Amino acid sequence: MSEANDEPLPPLDLRLTQESLDDLYDHAPCGYCSCLPDGTLVKLNQTLLTWLGYTRHELVARQSLQQLLTVGGRLHYESYAAPLLLLQGQVRELSYSLRRKDGSGLPVLLNASLLRDFDGLPLVVRVTLFDITERRKYEQELLRAKAEAEAQREQLALVNEQLVAKNEQLLRLNADLDNFVYTASHDLKQPINNMAGLFEELKRTATFHDPTAANMVGMFEQALQQILGTIAGLTEVVQQQRQIEHLPVEAEDLQAFTEEIIRSLQSSTEHEPAEFTLDFAAAPRLRMARPALHSLLYNLLSNALKYTVPGRQPHIRISTEWANGEILLRVQDNGRGIDLQRHGQELFQMFRRFHHDVAGSGMGLYLVQRLVHQAGGRIQVESTVGQGTTFRVFLPQ
Template sequence: MKKILLADDNVTDRVLYRRFLGNQLGHESLEFFEATSGEDAVALYEQLQPDCMLLDYNLQDMDGLAVLEECRRRTTNRVMCVVMITGSGNEQLVVQALNGGAADYLVKGQFDRDSLNKTVRHAIEKTEWQQYQTRYHGELQSINQQLRDSLAELTDTRQQLQIRNQELAAINQALARTNADLDNFVYAASHDLRQPVHNLQGLFDELRRAAVFPDPEDAQVLRMVDVSLQALATTITDLATVVQEQRSSGTHAVEQVAVPEVVEDVCSSLRPQIRSTNAQIHLHAESLREVAYARANLRTILLNLVSNALKYRHPARSPEVTIHCYQVAGKPVVEVQDNGLGLNLHRHGPELFQLFRRFHPGIEGTGVGLFLVNRLVEAAGGRIEVESQEGVGTLFRVHLG
């Protein structure tokens, strides 16, 4: 349910906005609230924290820029979503509105139902993405601070060991081994962030099991904490996987790999997801059953692509994943095709393989899988082609090298 605040002192205009927007925006239902003055608009924005506010510039008690400034002052910890509606196409006013925090603007009498819907939808999507970035940057800063603290402790420890090593020549060999261990620990610190998170999860599970919370709202808070811990743990695990794969990708030996065996291994690892979604996995490798490739890397590539096909399945049908293996100009190609949600390549294509890029915010994920797949394929001299259609499905065509 999206909350829309209509701040306009003209009742006719408010009725028009309601009629243009209807009862639903995309997959979200709409709930409307109205303010007839700048003072009401500020109060309702602070109280409701709406998903979007349509703000008329010409209000009776104060202009839209003043309302925008006051709303921004009262919501310093939240990204605003405001579409300014002006009575004319004054460029200076538009610049002031955008600089003041408005996500977009419209000119009265120069937009229709379709343009209003698109503008509001895009403003909400932009704001939600900015809010996600803000949350993620906060988490990343916290992780970086932990790393800085750990590295500071390590530096201090190494200095103490070096002094001790100079003073006690008799234990020089033991101190040298300790220094080597500390060097390894510098690398391990970036991966061992998972352990504190796992500890937090364990303590949280014990708290939830042992404690009694009389307030029904506490259960919702507990669920939110649990989801946040799981998301953080998943992010750290996926980042550690990327680092580990990049460090070891060059060490995997190339061999003749039987594609059906790797697919069977992948399906075995994903069996719980396959069963829970009633998925069908089909393999067509009649023309090419073996490829010369690093087995571990091929497994990682197929595991991520098939896992994504199950994760981003279409809610109206069971997942159906088809894997083709064949040759093009003497080079092996593996295709993974699904019937899932698909995506808009025109809009998201350039960002598809970038780290932390996600295109279905309603589904849990970290945006690491495709980045890792692309890195492994490119490291072996290959490339990936993608075909996708929203609501129909996606095809990844992996040229192995």
């Protein structure tokens, strides 16, 4: 024998070996009953009697198993369970509700087996019943949660349909607006050009003796140039939008692409010499239609150069990084900045300008936001007056 088998067994309470089989039957954690083939009850354990609230005398030989069931359960038992018992001798896990003496219901799972005599005739049906009150509550809670989820799903589907319809409506309105803007700017362009030509001829041939005439002529010329700039800006926005919609999306090398834009800006004499810092190590390539990316960077960088602080060398930093599956393109300058508390709501609106001493049409930021939204991205702005502005452009890849 092994050393383990030589160890003495722990002492046992001998009362555990003296349990009565009748006591085990009567106080089992489930209900037991026996009935004749017609359902007449002949024996029940105390557990089942306690559940139902009956005495043994009230049920044995006086009621049948079917009478303990609800009307629907009785019909199911007689039409399904009883024939199945005769056919195969047992049924398993049938869900019924027992009627207690006080009229309340008790959900149970029923298992039953049929015993036959020596001649093969049905003798007795032994039934085991399990209380599934908690299980039924859990199932009802699941059904309630499922119904609520289904209602929410239907509500979300309805809301989604409404959003799709509104989005389609907005797309149609946007397209109509673009067509209107394009048509209006095109139709206005020729009369305004004719007016400008006539005004130039008037300045060349006419003589003005009024000392205030020269000032008025200058004001008229300035207004005329503003109208021409507005028409040109409107035409550019619509034309660029239409062109980009049909262009392929390509992965552009940001270093070379940005350097090319910087060279074109530095060749212009209207901008202060600036120091540029490029850092594209985290995300060196960006997928976007080439003209859209060019317009996006060109407008941000040209604004950074235009709105510099006099006497301060412009320092512009352009960088990228990954942010939750998107590329964050950051353009930061040390220029005049924008009072976002006053102008934040109108920052990207058409023709909005916040530094009127600097020439511009007020179309640049409007076009930037439109290009970003068209690419499925978003844009954020941080700015401090007198210190500079940072544009953060998030673009999906």
